[in-house]
Amino acid sequence: MSRPREFDMDAALEGAMDIFWRQGFAATNLPDLLTAMGLTRGSFYKAFTDKETAYLKALDFYDQAVVSTTVETLASCKTDTASACLAQLFAPSPEPRRGCFICNAMVELAPVNHRVAVKANRMSRRLRGAIEARILQHRPAADPDWSAAAADMILHLYFGHQAMGKSEDLPGGWPGKLANLLGETAARP
Amino acid sequence: MSRPREFDMDAALEGAMDIFWRQGFAATNLPDLLTAMGLTRGSFYKAFTDKETAYLKALDFYDQAVVSTTVETLASCKTDTASACLAQLFAPSPEPRRGCFICNAMVELAPVNHRVAVKANRMSRRLRGAIEARILQHRPAADPDWSAAAADMILHLYFGHQAMGKSEDLPGGWPGKLANLLGETAARP
DNA sequence: GTTGTTTTGTACTGATCGGTTCCTAATTGC
DNA sequence: GCAATTAGGAACCGATCAGTACAAAACAAC
Numbered sequence: 048m049s050r051p052r053e054f055d056m057d058a059a060l061e062g063a064m065d066i067f068w069r070q071g072f073a074a075t076n077l078p079d080l081l082t083a084m085g086l087t088r089g090s091f092y093k094a095f096t097d098k099e100t101a102y103l104k105a106l107d108f109y110d111q112a113v114v115s116t117t118v119e120t121l122a123s124c125k126t127d128t129a130s131a132c133l134a135q136l137f138a139p140s141p142e143p144r145r146g147c148f149i150c151n152a153m154v155e156l157a158p159v160n161h162r163v164a165v166k167a168n169r170m171s172r173r174l175r176g177a178i179e180a181r182i183l184q185h186r187p188a189a190d191p192d193w194s195a196a197a198a199d200m201i202l203h204l205y206f207g208h209q210a211m212g213k214s215e216d217l218p219g220g221w222p223g224k225l226a227n228l229l230g231e232t233a234a235r236p
Numbered sequence: 237m238s239r240p241r242e243f244d245m246d247a248a249l250e251g252a253m254d255i256f257w258r259q260g261f262a263a264t265n266l267p268d269l270l271t272a273m274g275l276t277r278g279s280f281y282k283a284f285t286d287k288e289t290a291y292l293k294a295l296d297f298y299d300q301a302v303v304s305t306t307v308e309t310l311a312s313c314k315t316d317t318a319s320a321c322l323a324q325l326f327a328p329s330p331e332p333r334r335g336c337f338i339c340n341a342m343v344e345l346a347p348v349n350h351r352v353a354v355k356a357n358r359m360s361r362r363l364r365g366a367i368e369a370r371i372l373q374h375r376p377a378a379d380p381d382w383s384a385a386a387a388d389m390i391l392h393l394y395f396g397h398q399a400m401g402k403s404e405d406l407p408g409g410w411p412g413k414l415a416n417l418l419g420e421t422a423a424r425p
Numbered sequence: 426g427t428t429g430t431t432t433t434g435t436a437c438t439g440a441t442c443g444g445t446t447c448c449t450a451a452t453t454g455c
Numbered sequence: 456g457c458a459a460t461t462a463g464g465a466a467c468c469g470a471t472c473a474g475t476a477c478a479a480a481a482c483a484a485c
Contacts, residue, residue, distance in 0.1 A: 093433080
């Protein structure tokens with residue numbers, strides 16, 4: 048029916064994700080957002096109704112694009128140990144100081160926006176599930192309580208790492224640290 | 237030097253810390269801030285020059301009021317194990333969804349404001365130092381590399397916990413988790 | 426082509442933003 | 456007392472905010 052939209056929805060969402068991820072919700076104004084999405088006001092408001100809706104769709108896009116990739120990477124890596132695989136979560140990002148969109152959203156908006164909180168929590172759980180699956184893959188006989196707690200800890204470490212990484216360069220050594228945490232190495236002194 | 241200021245500087249700074257802590261920098265407008273500080277525009281701009289300066293002073297106040305208290309609490313608690321003491325860092329907050337001001341500042345502003353980053357990093361290091369001191373207090377003979385790595389992990393866990401806690405209620409069990417991490421319990425299955 | 430429908434771009438809106446001006450009130454030093 | 460100085464308060468400022476109105480343009484159905 049009638050005139051089709053000219054812009055590419057995925058490209059626009061990727062642009063929105065990018066700018067919100069980097070700048071947050073409140074610090075991103077409409078001109079910034081429109082430039083990042085490659086849209087003018089007219090098309091933007093026709094397709095997204097308002098800035099909050101665009102943010103929520105950007106979160107969904109992150110889920111589908113970034114979180115899914117991470118989950119698949121964790122599921123398919125060919126390392127001998129769980130720690131070596133999970134250490135990827137702590138590898139330096141190609142773009143520094145950007146952190147993780149989930150973490151940014153949790154800190155900036157989740158307390159005052161329930162829909163953001165729900166989406167952030169759902170993505171957190173996806174990550175946690177992928178982490179736990181990876182742990183169980185290497186220790187199929189592990190106590191379920193222990194593997195759940197370990198996955199929880201690593202998810203906490205991940206978000207802490209993302210938060211601190213927005214403020215300074217962090218030291219590496221994560222394969223070893225995670226190996227200790229997961230009991231892959233001998234007991235400490 | 238003429239007329240003395242009427243307002244109490246510490247009370248004003250505490251108000252500023254409170255509102256910035258809860259709402260962040262960008263989401264706090266001047267009327268909000270003035271109400272929280274108990275000031276009118278005239279006094280505010282006379283004493284703080286601008287919103288950013290007020291935010292930086294609020295961070296300093298947090299350092300002096302909250303971080304110092306935490307550091308002292310960690311140094312003086314009378315527990316048998318380091319884990320029991322450090323578990324206080326993960327206790328539920330009296331005011332939920334507020335998180336930790338350092339973590340909020342790191343995520344919202346550190347990437348684009350160097351002075352915020354410097355202050356956040358300094359406070360992080362203070363916390364880390366207190367954590368490590370507590371670990372060494374219970375294991376004076378520990379390998380320094382190990383205790384440093386353990387303190388680092390717990391600091392990461394702390395910030396991750398604060399970030400996730402802004403989005404949902406988190407399960408407890410931290411004394412046990414930390415005991416495992418610090419090797420206070422028997423090896424896992 | 427004509428009609429109907431939807432997208433697009435621009436001009437515009439009222440509200441709110443952080444910050445300034447400026448006058449009055451209160452205090453100190455003399 | 457008086458002069459000098461600073462705090463406090465309210466009115467005001469241009470800039471910018473998110474969002475709207477509307478006309479022109481592009482397509483589909485016929």
